[in-house]
Amino acid sequence: MTIRAYGVEFMDAARFWSCRLFSVDGFVKSPISALRTIFEESHVRLSTLNPSKIARALILNFYLCRPKPTFYEFIRVGRIFLAALFLTWCFSGPAVAYSPLESDELEQKDRDTQQQVDEAVEFDEFDEFDEFDGFDDFDEFDEFDEFDEFDRHDEAVFDPLSGYNRAMTTFNDRLYFWAVKPAATGYARITPVLVRQSVNNFFRNLGYPARFINCILQLKGEDAVNETARFLLNSTAGMAGFFDPARDSLGIEPHDEDFGQTLGRYGLGGGFHLVLPFLGPSNLRDATGLVVDMFMDPVFYMEGYYTGSISWTVDGFNYASLHIGEYERIKNEAIDLYAFLRNAYEQNREKKIRE
């Protein structure tokens, strides 16, 4: 959530500067004239083409004209400090780490094992009297040939960031157990499920533009119509989206579409796996999609410096309170948590893209 918050700050700054550079009161002007404005403001004449002076003017201008929420700035510095502390702590601990062997090492290991097995078992007699081999009731390797649909999961996964990803998985894990879970449990104790579900419905309803645009981009006409019907019904009869009469009474199911799926739909592969702080498993394509989806979120365009971050935090927190126990179960069942999360994420996305 806070990464989204930083995203907003970054985007706010980007918007602010692009306004300053390229437009005055909404009128777009050329970059040259924009620069001239800045130079004039900084009392630098354009004729003095001294690079260091120009750079200083730019920096000075940018510094003087930066957004100034001084109190928040104080908080922000504190927050970055805390985050750095947390990260240090996280990276210093024993991560969910393995150091996977290189593939030739692995092959060597295979050969060694095979050799051991060969030495241990005397095959000579079986080889000599091979006339009965036809009566072996089944050869297990037939089964691997028969069920070869899983073989693509044997291929080495392209995971150049596995070290970072494992550390970030540990970070998210600790964040969940140390901060999110206790807080969400307390919140769940004093807030009825109906309220939390309604809050969740409200935020899902706000996600309509993103889902609609992505349905259209994927040429899913029927889904786009269904989503529109859901939005219109839930925003009115559903009290601004707090209730979901479209699903409860009419059985119109939501369609979870995002820009990552749209890209996948047109054949873009996932790229390398990427675990995002706070948000969990993702990949290059879907993380990009996330940024694009952010621009389709109405919350992003609301007034106020922190509106977006706060609303996304509340949404994520409320969501967590509705799903306490699920992550714990996954963690219990997994043999290698990171490998499981990575594989499950990719499989789940593949399915969503296929649909």
Next chain:
Amino acid sequence: MKKLIGALFILLLMGNVAFAEKTDADAPEAAEALLRKSIESVFDVLKNEALTSQEQKEKIEAIVDPVFNYELIAMLSLGRRNWSRLDPEQREVFVERFVTRLKDSYFENIAMIQGDAETNVDYGEREVESGRVHIPVRAGMKDSSVDMRYKFHFSEGEGWRIYDVEINGVSIVASYRSQFNQVLASQSVDEMLEALKTLEAPEVE
């Protein structure tokens, strides 16, 4: 002539009947019927509040066990390369521990559904391939739904049995296989078997 035609007709009919009987067991319909029956009886057990959770577990196990081909699931989850690294003794130990784990996690998942009486089950269009049937099932709960996909294969003698289940697109076999590939890349087989054992019994509150 009429008699001949009559006899032919009867023969044809009998042949049809015999043929129908022969294909009945391995018809894809049989797999779906089996799945429907199993799911219904599991739900019946779950709804029966007179039973203790231990009794429920035993009853569900009795329903579910013949439908799952546990050995095959265990084998496929390990994958060809890893399977060939295990000697026969290790294979036996592996299958036993893996199946115990699988069942435990299945019952944990079932326990989640337990509270939700309004679960309704929709069967999708089944996909048939030679000797295999995939049946999509959507379990709709109160505020969310789960897409499952039961994968059956047919073998003489045992009939239709499940060799994999997908939950929201995540295949059990595939996810275990990627984990075993990862773990066995850095650990020995014995270490892996030991890890399976320590996680064998999840803590009960």
